[in-house]
Amino acid sequence: MVKTIKGIAASDGIATAEAYLLVQPDLSFDKKSISDADAEISRLQDAISTSDDELTKIRDTAKESLGEEEAQVFDAHKMILADPEFTGAVEQQIKDQSVNAEQALNDVSNNFISIFEGMTDNAYMQERAADVRDVTKRVMAHLLGVALPNPALIDHEVIIVAHDLTPSDTAQLNKKYVKGFVTDIGGRTAHSAIMARSLELPAVVGTDTITKDAKEGQTIILDGLNGAAILDPSDEDIKHYQKLAKDFADQKAEWEKLKNEATVTADGKHFDIAANIGTPDDLQGVIDNGAEGIGLYRTEFLYMQSEELPSEDDQFEAYKKVVEGMNGKPVVVRTMDIGGDKHLPYLPLPDEMNPFLGYRAIRISLDRQEIFRTQLRALLRASAFGKLRIMFPMIGTVQEFRDAKKVFEEEKAKLVEKGVKVSDEIQLGMMMEVPAAAILADQFAKEVDFFSIGTNDLIQYTMAADRGNEHVSYLYQPYNPSILRLVKHVIESAHKEGKWAGMCGEAAGDNIMVPLLLGMGLDEYSMSATSVLRVRSLMKKLSTADLKELAERAVTESVTNEDNKKLVESYINK
Numbered sequence: 134m135v136k137t138i139k140g141i142a143a144s145d146g147i148a149t150a151e152a153y154l155l156v157q158p159d160l161s162f163d164k165k166s167i168s169d170a171d172a173e174i175s176r177l178q179d180a181i182s183t184s185d186d187e188l189t190k191i192r193d194t195a196k197e198s199l200g201e202e203e204a205q206v207f208d209a210h211k212m213i214l215a216d217p218e219f220t221g222a223v224e225q226q227i228k229d230q231s232v233n234a235e236q237a238l239n240d241v242s243n244n245f246i247s248i249f250e251g252m253t254d255n256a257y258m259q260e261r262a263a264d265v266r267d268v269t270k271r272v273m274a275h276l277l278g279v280a281l282p283n284p285a286l287i288d289h290e291v292i293i294v295a296h297d298l299t300p301s302d303t304a305q306l307n308k309k310y311v312k313g314f315v316t317d318i319g320g321r322t323a324h325s326a327i328m329a330r331s332l333e334l335p336a337v338v339g340t341d342t343i344t345k346d347a348k349e350g351q352t353i354i355l356d357g358l359n360g361a362a363i364l365d366p367s368d369e370d371i372k373h374y375q376k377l378a379k380d381f382a383d384q385k386a387e388w389e390k391l392k393n394e395a396t397v398t399a400d401g402k403h404f405d406i407a408a409n410i411g412t413p414d415d416l417q418g419v420i421d422n423g424a425e426g427i428g429l430y431r432t433e434f435l436y437m438q439s440e441e442l443p444s445e446d447d448q449f450e451a452y453k454k455v456v457e458g459m460n461g462k463p464v465v466v467r468t469m470d471i472g473g474d475k476h477l478p479y480l481p482l483p484d485e486m487n488p489f490l491g492y493r494a495i496r497i498s499l500d501r502q503e504i505f506r507t508q509l510r511a512l513l514r515a516s517a518f519g520k521l522r523i524m525f526p527m528i529g530t531v532q533e534f535r536d537a538k539k540v541f542e543e544e545k546a547k548l549v550e551k552g553v554k555v556s557d558e559i560q561l562g563m564m565m566e567v568p569a570a571a572i573l574a575d576q577f578a579k580e581v582d583f584f585s586i587g588t589n590d591l592i593q594y595t596m597a598a599d600r601g602n603e604h605v606s607y608l609y610q611p612y613n614p615s616i617l618r619l620v621k622h623v624i625e626s627a628h629k630e631g632k633w634a635g636m637c638g639e640a641a642g643d644n645i646m647v648p649l650l651l652g653m654g655l656d657e658y659s660m661s662a663t664s665v666l667r668v669r670s671l672m673k674k675l676s677t678a679d680l681k682e683l684a685e686r687a688v689t690e691s692v693t694n695e696d697n698k699k700l701v702e703s704y705i706n707k
């Protein structure tokens with residue numbers, strides 16, 4: 134029976150494929166006393182040996198589809214299974230305590246995890262705790278006879294159905310077979326949604342129930358344009374969506390024609406449309422979509438894809454590749470923004486009640502300065518190879534900006550002293566994403582070279598609504614006059630001091646927002662590479678002269694987000 138599940142449209146496109154349920158099975162068990170320890174140990178050994186065979190297969194597939202580095206994590210799992218200290222301890226526990234293998238495995242595993250996690254001065258060993266947890270899950274699943282999803286083994290086209298995808302889950306998806314994903318939770322500006330857009334992978338998030346509704350292997354049509362998943366579609370549905378997919382492809386082909394054009398409005402004003410990237414691999418997409426620069430390079434992905442803190446040289450190579458690849462066009466690199474929903478296995482962060490309000494971004498960088506200084510040195514060295522700009526994330530006070538700038542100046546002076554070539558024209562700016570900073574933009578503007586407005590966080594913090602929580606996603610209101618007033622104040626404050634203001638939050642590529650931003654005089658628009666040509670096409674049809682008045686009405690007359698949506702729609706359709 135056809136069933137349509139509604140969700141949040143997170144990444145454009147239509148895909149049809151089989152459902153692949155990336156759902157963790159129930160691994161609960163009862164503690165049992167046993168009388169035949171040998172039989173229990175033999176059950177354990179069977180589960181270990183099946184897990185090991187499975188890991189060999191996963192490792193080989195992962196190497197082929199994702200690369201050697203991604204595959205190595207499975208070697209670590211195999212090593213634990215081969216370690217007599219671990220498996221021997223489980224066997225001993227079965228004998229000594231006369232308990233079932235599940236209980237013994239659980240006890241020994243918890244013991245190892247707490248020892249590893251307690252080694253707070255040894256990041257490598259702390260990371261092993263995650264490996265023990267993962268491998269225990271696999272052996273436990275075999276003991277209980279339940280299936281564990283193995284995304285690395287996917288060898289045919291699928292749509293991933295999951296409760297949630299973390300940014301690192303998303304990074305591991307093999308685009309050859311994964312045609313899209315749909316989740317129970319999440320919001321449009323959560324990082325897995327942002328990554329889906331840069332991978333050009335249709336995605337629907339926040340459906341609430343998809344993991345309960347969809348069955349393994351069932352056909353799903355994923356409508357990333359309107360936010361819906363159609364289960365067991367009828368022939369008519371399939372035809373309808375084939376047409377929608379064709380219309381979308383035709384529209385994209387039309388936008389393609391603007392690839393080598395500058396972004397100019399109907400009244401001849403030029404604006405820069407830049408792209409957001411997460412890794413140097415995204416560069417090709419930026420070039421293919423004709424972006425006029427990179428407005429946000431989220432460097433934390435470099436840290437997330439690494440097994441340990443990336444060295445200065447590794448970072449230098451990545452940054453150099455990006456600035457060189459852009460051929461003299463500006464590249465705004467943001468220093469590491471870890472925390473919130475982005476974690477590093479080798480840099481354990483404290484458990485927090487409110488991670489998005491906690492130890493995050495510049496707060497970590499100013500506290501763990503050895504990490505920050507290494508990154509700044511790598512950036513300074515890369516500055517000799519192109520037009521590099523640097524910005525700091527999550528700046529909330531003028532003092533934080535001054536402190537970060539001071540560290541930058543110190544590292545620069547040391548490199549210059551050593552005779553290392555660094556550019557003298559690096560602009561230093563900041564993300565405008567904390568309301569306290571936006572309110573004080575006039576003061577900040579005297580100290581920075583530029584602002585880049587991060588609406589994903591600015592909206593989350595101003596509306597007090599978690600950006601990844603579908604239950605409050607209605608509060609993601611970019612056109613709410615409260616947000617627009619802050620944005621306007623930031624832009625005007627920059628201009629008063631002769632500085633430029635850009636936007637790299639998702640709202641910069643939003644069809645309703647763009648006319649308002651043009652009316653407010655925003656200088657630079659940075660977005661997913663796949664949105665660049667759509668926005669260029671939109672701007673070509675707009676005239677900034679009219680939009681000034683429209684933007685003024687949006688902040689003075691309108692009361693709600695919806696008022697402003699209607700205001701812009703009626704202007705565009707006039």
Ligand SMILES: C=C(OP(=O)(O)O)C(=O)O
Nearest residue numbers: 566587588589590637638
């Ligand atoms: C661009 C932003 O940064 P991120 O999405 O990485 O938090 C933002 O907050 O708008």
Ligand SMILES: [Mg+2]
Nearest residue numbers: 566587589590
């Ligand atoms: Mg942010």
